[in-house]
Amino acid sequence: MAFIKKFGNKELDDKIEEWIRWDKRDDTCDEIKKLVQNDNENELNNRLLKRMAFGTAGLRARMGAGYSMMNDLTIIQTTQGFAKYMLTVTPNVRKNGVVIGFDGRHNSHRFAQRVARVLTLQNIKVYTMSHTCPTPFVPYTVLSKGCDWGIMVTASHNPKDDNGYKVYYSNGAQIIEPHDEYISRSILENLEPWENVWQLDETDNNLCTDVYKETFTNYIKDLEGLCHFKDENSKTDVKFTYTAMHGVGYPAIQKAFEIFNLPKPIPVIEQVEVDPEFTTVQFPNPEEGKSALNLAMKTADENDCKVILANDPDADRLALAEKQANGEWKCFSGNELGSLYLWWLSTRLDITNTSRGDVYAIASTVSSQIIGSIARVENFKFEETLTGFKWMGNKAHELRKKGKTVLFAFEEAIGFMCSDKVLDKDGISAAVVLAEMIIHLAKENLNCKQQLEKIYEKYGQHISRNSYFICHDEATINKLFNDIRNFDGKGKYPSHCGRFEIKYIRDLTTGYDNSQPDNKPILPVSASSQMLTFTFSNGCIATLRTSGTEPKIKYYTEYCAEPGRSREEVSNELNEMIEAIIEHFYRPKENHLTPRPN
Known part of the structure; x- marks a missing residue:
């Protein structure tokens, strides 16, 4: 180790020697040695002292x-x-x-x-x-x-x-x-x-x-309990294009479709095999919409197919795109899909003779409130959790211990749990449940977009707009949220955002919620992450939060309107509110934030 250059920083010098002593992989050990030889002290500090x-x-x-x-x-x-x-x-x-x-x-x-x-x-x-x-x-x-x-x-x-x-x-x-x-x-x-x-x-x-083969076999067998229309599935002329997004989903999808008697999915050849380079996509995330689904749309068009199902690389998420009568592809948001799933699964309750009083649906606090609206009308229960399937999975476990039935859980980031055999988001079961629903709708001469409109007519217009800004500087992120908490310069939260009046504020970072009698939130508080929710007087709900895994400051907005209002009117007002939130709370130019890529 005589070649190691001493930087005059004992902590760093000790860590360099420690790494070379402990790491037995030539490639990563040489990586540290090269940084030392190149006098890259700053990079070594970032890698070894953090x-x-x-x-x-x-x-x-x-x-x-x-x-x-x-x-x-x-x-x-x-x-x-x-x-x-x-x-x-x-x-x-x-x-x-x-x-x-x-x-x-x-x-x-x-x-x-x-x-x-x-x-x-x-x-x-x-x-x-x-x-x-x-x-x-x-x-x-x-x-x-x-x-x-x-x-x-x-x-x-x-x-x-x-x-x-x-x-x-x-x-x-x-x-x-x-x-x-x-x-x-x-x-x-x-x-x-x-x-x-x-x-x-x-x-x-x-x-x-x-246990790979055993797990694969038993998992697919258990999926059969989610299938209700095997004969109908086998007779359909609906086609499905599938992409694994260079990930691991295709073998399980093939078998899952088979056990549901669904037509064989049409694979996006360039993306169904595992490719750790993710060669054909900039971001291997089907939630990004059309930018991630270009090849899938090309494959679907070539095969006269109107439905695309897309897993993310580890197959725990699912996206849907559907070709409309005008030739345009519609990519469904997680909230739209959540609405379709819960409508569909709730209609299956009568088939299974399940007592609705013991049935629960679960959604994260940043997901669409239409789940609660459907649950109220259809006489089953709704539970809200913090963001992330860890909370929903644990809530599902808690309810199961009490003898309750967890019908469905979802988060807006295209994560869906259609069976309590897996207490986490599951893109394989989600794909076949959705495919069966699409086939059933086709018999009624309906597509998913048309059924979604019927859902909104019955349960009220629920319009969501979610996006994010990119920021790699933690200090800037903390300042942005603290500025909101000190909006008037005197330690008070904002009472308005532009012309829109704020009725309630919930801060799950500091533990404040003025919708509660004691100003304390019901949901758990975590000082290690930023999360603010605003309930506006007009019924709109907006949540601003940081991501636990990516350098993003996300916003989730939803306008929950009563049945009878036009979708266009509600949509326009929501867009105006989002502009106000960006202008007054995010201040992207001042905070040097990068908008979400198109």
Whole structure:
């Protein structure tokens, strides 16, 4: 190590030597050495003196050398700390086991092998996947095998240079507080790699069981319980184009369509196989709409197909595009799809003779309030949670323990849970349920857009507009939100946004909600993230929040109007309100914010 240049910063110098001593991968070790040789002190500071934060979403970061990035050493360190926490909290984990899955990204398979190696060194039984798999397979296996924990190596729809580490608890839902805090603490107490931890070829095979085929088979079999019209499905002339967005969804989609007696999906050839480079898309996220679905639309047009179903790369999300009579493609928002799903699933309740008094639908607080509107009219219950499927999954578990039926859960970011066999968003089950609904509508000479209009006529116009600004500077983000909290310069929240009067404000960062008698919110408070919700006097609701995984300041707006108002009138007023929110709250020029790419 004599070649290492000393920077005069003892903390940094020590970390450089520590990294080279601990990291046994030539590529990442050489990456640090090269930064040293190039005198790149600033980059070394960012990589070695900062550490990825382990949160309720686990880890997600760019791959590369250093403690602030995803690599073999940080995977080992994370799992060492997590393993020690497992043994403390779930002492039977050695018998009950942990399920490990991985997506098709660069390094995901090897990272999953690193996880298995660490756990088996602690004599913990692991259920592994020998093949890339959809993220829903992991929470499914946690429940079906009675595991204490699940780990999925994935970065979902993030750019190709990212990877992540997602954790599930024994209830089949993503972890929530305080697990993340305790795991994070345990990681910091177990940073030095254990003896023999780097030897992947020495993983104890007696402790490792490959459950990929078993999981695949049982998962598909369980989907059959969601199918109600097998004969109708087999006779349809409706066609479906499918894209996996260079991800892992296609094998499961094929089998899911088969068990529903649906016509074979038409694949977007360039995108159905795993490609960690995401060669054909700038952002591998079908939520981006037409910009991500150009090839799918081309394939559909070539095959005289009017419906596109799109998974994201780890197949836990689902998007829909539908060709209209005028030849234009309509990309449905998550809120629009949520409305269609709940309408459809609620009509199935009579078929299954389910008591509506024990039925629940769940949505996150930034998702459309039409879920509550449908639940009230159709006589079942609605529960609202914080943003993120970790909250909805845990709420679903809580309700199931009370003997309740969870009909549906969704978030506006095209995440849908149509079965409580998976207590997380699931793009495979969502695809076949939606396909069956589309076939049924076609028999009535309706498409999804027309059915959506019927839903709005019955339950009221609910128009949502969601978007975001990009900001990489945490100080700017904090200032933006604090300026709103100190809108008058005297420590008070705003009473108006432009000409629009604000009736209620809920601040889940500081714990304030003036719609409640004691000014305290019902939903959990988290000081580690920014989240403000405004309820306007005209019925519009707007939420501003930061993302836990991306450098975005998001806004979610919805105008919930009574039945009878024209959609055009409601839409125009909502657009005016959004302009006011951007002008008065975001102030993009002043705060140097980058608008969402078109």
